[in-house]
Amino acid sequence: MTVQQRIDLLVRLGHYMQQPSDAWELVKERASRENAWFTPEFINLAVNQLCTAFLQQDKLTAWAAAYGVPVQQAHPKKVGIVMAGNIPLVGFHDLLAVFITGHYAVIKPSSKDDILLKHLVQQLASWDHSISESIQFADLLKGCDAYIATGSNNTGRYFDYYFGRFPHIIRRNRTSVAVLDGLETQNELSLLADDIQLYFGLGCRNVTKLYVPKDYDFLPLLDALKKYDYLLENHKYKHNYDYHLALLLMNSKYYMNNGNLVLTEHQAPFSPVSQVHFEYYTNRETLAATLHGNTDIQCVTGHHFIPFGQAQHPSLTDYADGVDTMAFLVEI
Structure with missing residues (x-):
């Protein structure tokens, strides 16, 4: 052939x-x-x-x-x-x-x-x-x-x-993260909600952690994420949501909640289903350099990064783990 x-x-x-x-x-x-x-x-x-x-x-x-x-x-x-x-x-x-x-x-x-x-x-x-x-x-x-x-x-x-x-x-x-600067439009936040919640957040290209500046206002994002309220109709997702919310409550951890997703401050880039971590940053260039060298990160969305809403829309040359599969196959 x-x-x-x-x-x-x-x-x-x-x-x-x-x-x-x-x-x-x-x-x-x-x-x-x-x-x-x-x-x-x-x-x-x-x-x-x-x-x-x-x-x-x-x-x-x-x-x-x-x-x-x-x-x-x-x-x-x-x-x-x-x-x-x-x-x-x-x-x-x-x-x-x-x-x-x-x-x-x-x-x-x-x-x-x-x-x-x-x-x-x-x-x-x-x-x-x-x-x-x-x-x-x-x-x-x-x-x-x-x-x-x-x-x-x-x-x-x-x-x-x-x-x-x-x-x-x-x-x-691997997982993915978003870098926010507080200047996101409501449409961009809606697209970020897609990056987070499509496929219930199970993909390596799903955003599981947010990097935000000090005094970041989470309310517009929490509101944008409400379009995924229907995910709670899935019993597996609902079980995860109830379980991880209960853990945060029992351990007296600070969290934010819009009814279908929980945000909590945590350094780990990986977060469980129905939960997203966030961390504050002070310098975007320094943060970008750190993320670039992090082997846990598949992709980064945000201004100056992959546009919001595109994380789950890779092209043929967006290779998993950054390893060029075609080059490997041509050379064997």
Whole structure:
């Protein structure tokens, strides 16, 4: 299969994902039933992001050309992919990169997100039977030439042990933060609310901590976040909200609360679901330099950073953990 044939298949897949069909709707419905975090709204959001930002002819063509992907892969390698399952189809970009470079993908999907991707691969195979050889699923990844593994800091140690002697990309916990200056418009705060609450805040690109100047007025932000009151209808989110609010109350910790989210002062960039940390800063340039060197941070939103509302809308070249997946695959 040539690179152009692969691109054409991916574009066709994007069209399929955006067109209503009984089979695709049933698959999305089943994925939502089996994982309560995968609401229909957030599945459709993830699908739309993939179709508009990734699965476009011009974008894929330019992406492949930028890395000198050959017309045909003369020496395809077998690449094992361990996928995360925190948000719908979060591992799709890794599969996309392996496929477009002409390598073979052997995928170990997360048990939390194995329905959507398997259906999409089956759909590709129904159009081209060679897909069944170039993309496979496995419970154990053995005999691969290279590995891409995404997990927690704890599982990262196991990945190092099992995959360390092969070419590899190993990803660990990451999160995102926002730097506020008090000059944000109401529309920008509404977009920041999206950065915080889309996918229930479970993605590595979700903002889980705010850096604010002294005397920052939190009330406009708390008001903007109220558009996500409906998240409390999800029993998992509601449980997290009640639990962490109770912990703060029992420990007499200072917090702010708008009814669906809790803000509390804390130095850690990671915060639990339904809670966001904040910290005061005095010098933005010094803070920016500190964040730039922090390996826990995936992206930073704010004035002079990624625009508000764009955290969950990455492009093809916004690589997880800042590691260029395409460069890795071209070089193996």
